[in-house]
Amino acid sequence: GAGVSQSPRYKVAKRGQDVALRCDPISGHVSLFWYQQALGQGPEFLTYFQNEAQLDKSGLPSDRFFAERPEGSVSTLKIQRTQQEDSAVYLCASSLAGTREREQYFGPGTRLTVT
Amino acid sequence: RKEVEQDPGPFNVPEGATVAFNCTYSNSASQSFFWYRQDCRKEPKLLMSVYSSGNEDGRFTAQLNRASQYISLLIRDSKLSDSATYLCVVSPILTGGGNKLTFGTGTQLKVEL
Numbered sequence: 637g638a639g640v641s642q643s644p645r646y647k648v649a650k651r652g653q654d655v656a657l658r659c660d661p662i663s664g665h666v667s668l669f670w671y672q673q674a675l676g677q678g679p680e681f682l683t684y685f686q687n688e689a690q691l692d693k694s695g696l697p698s699d700r701f702f703a704e705r706p707e708g709s710v711s712t713l714k715i716q717r718t719q720q721e722d723s724a725v726y727l728c729a730s731s732l733a734g735t736r737e738r739e740q741y742f743g744p745g746t747r748l749t750v751t
Numbered sequence: 752r753k754e755v756e757q758d759p760g761p762f763n764v765p766e767g768a769t770v771a772f773n774c775t776y777s778n779s780a781s782q783s784f785f786w787y788r789q790d791c792r793k794e795p796k797l798l799m800s801v802y803s804s805g806n807e808d809g810r811f812t813a814q815l816n817r818a819s820q821y822i823s824l825l826i827r828d829s830k831l832s833d834s835a836t837y838l839c840v841v842s843p844i845l846t847g848g849g850n851k852l853t854f855g856t857g858t859q860l861k862v863e864l
Contacts, residue, residue, distance in 0.1 A: 669852070678755075678838050678854030679795065692851060727794060731850070740852060742794035 638662065640743035642728050648749045649718045657713045657746045661730030668711050669740060670703055671727040679727055685711060686733065718750045754778055757839050757855035764829055764862055772824045772858045774839030781841040783850055784815050786824050789836045789857065798824075798837070829862045836860070 641660045649655050661668050667686055671679035672695075681695040687708035696703070700719075705711040715722055725747050729740040757774040764770050784801035799806065801813040801822055812825040822839055836857040842850040 671852075671854075676856070678856050679852070681851050681853065684851060729852075739797050740850065742796070744794050 640728055640730055640741050642726075642743040642746050644746060645744060646747050646749075648751060651718060651720060651750055653718050654714065654716045655718055655748065657715075657726050657748070659711045659713070659728030659730075659743060661709065661711070661728070662741055664732070665730035665741075666708075666733040667731045667740075668705060669729045669731075670711070670713050671729065672697075673725045673727055673745070675724075682713070682726075715748075718748075720750050723748055723750045752777060753855070754853050755839055755841055755855035757858050759856055759858060761859040761861050764860070766829060766831060766862055766864055768829050768862075769825065769827045770829055770860065771826075772837055772839070772860075774822050774855050774858075776820050776822070776839075776841045776853075778841065778843070778853070779820065780843050781820075781853075783842040784822055785840040785842070785852070786811075786813055786822075787838040787840055787854070789838055791835075795838055795854075826860075829860075831862050831864070834860055834862045 643658045669684050670682040673679040683703045684692040685705040700716045702714045725745040727745045729742045731740045755776045786798040787795040788798045789795040799808050801815045803815050805814045810827045814823045836859050838857045839855040840852050842852050
């Protein structure tokens with residue numbers, strides 16, 4: 637079956653531009669997560685949704701970052717007024733709720749470069 | 752201090768060798784523990800969960816020591832295809848049951864002929 641998909645795969649933005657990154661989770665997955673992975677680092681948690689409810693946004697680095705999942709399926713991570721330090725791979729993951737392992741399945745990521 | 756600490760490596764080992772990775776975590780509220788594998792420029796993929804009793808999956812053995820807040824991964828008879836970055840991951844249980852994964856920096860393994 638289809639895995640988690642993300643678009644675009646690559647995005648180059650000029651400093652100050654707004655960007656929107658899309659995540660399509662695995663069908664039926666209730667939980668959705670966004671992570672940021674800088675070069676040479678492990679992924680870092682940004683935010684978490686259960687269905688359409690954003691239950692944790694403690695990892696969002698500033699108020700320029702905003703995420704939504706209005707219908708409990710597709711999610712969008714928006715970054716306003718991008719800065720060079722926003723350059724990273726943005727990973728989306730989804731999982732079933734209520735399963736013992738709660739394995740998170742990751743998408744291929746969006747590589748954002750801010751120039 | 753990072754919540755999850757790992758030796759970044761790289762570990763360069765010959766094919767067939769046994770290699771061990773360790774990590775320590777600082778959040779005693781952590782409830783779930785995992786090893787993920789990440790190939791270059793790819794997404795992380797779950798390798799195995801880690802339990803206090805220790806668990807094995809083929810050539811891979813994982814151990815957890817809650818008292819010392821220490822996790823290990825042992826790879827026996829390493830293959831060229833094992834070359835990757837191994838990420839140590841811990842997690843509390845979130846409201847609603849989701850896992851908020853906290854990743855280490857990763858340990859790079861290179862298996863050579």
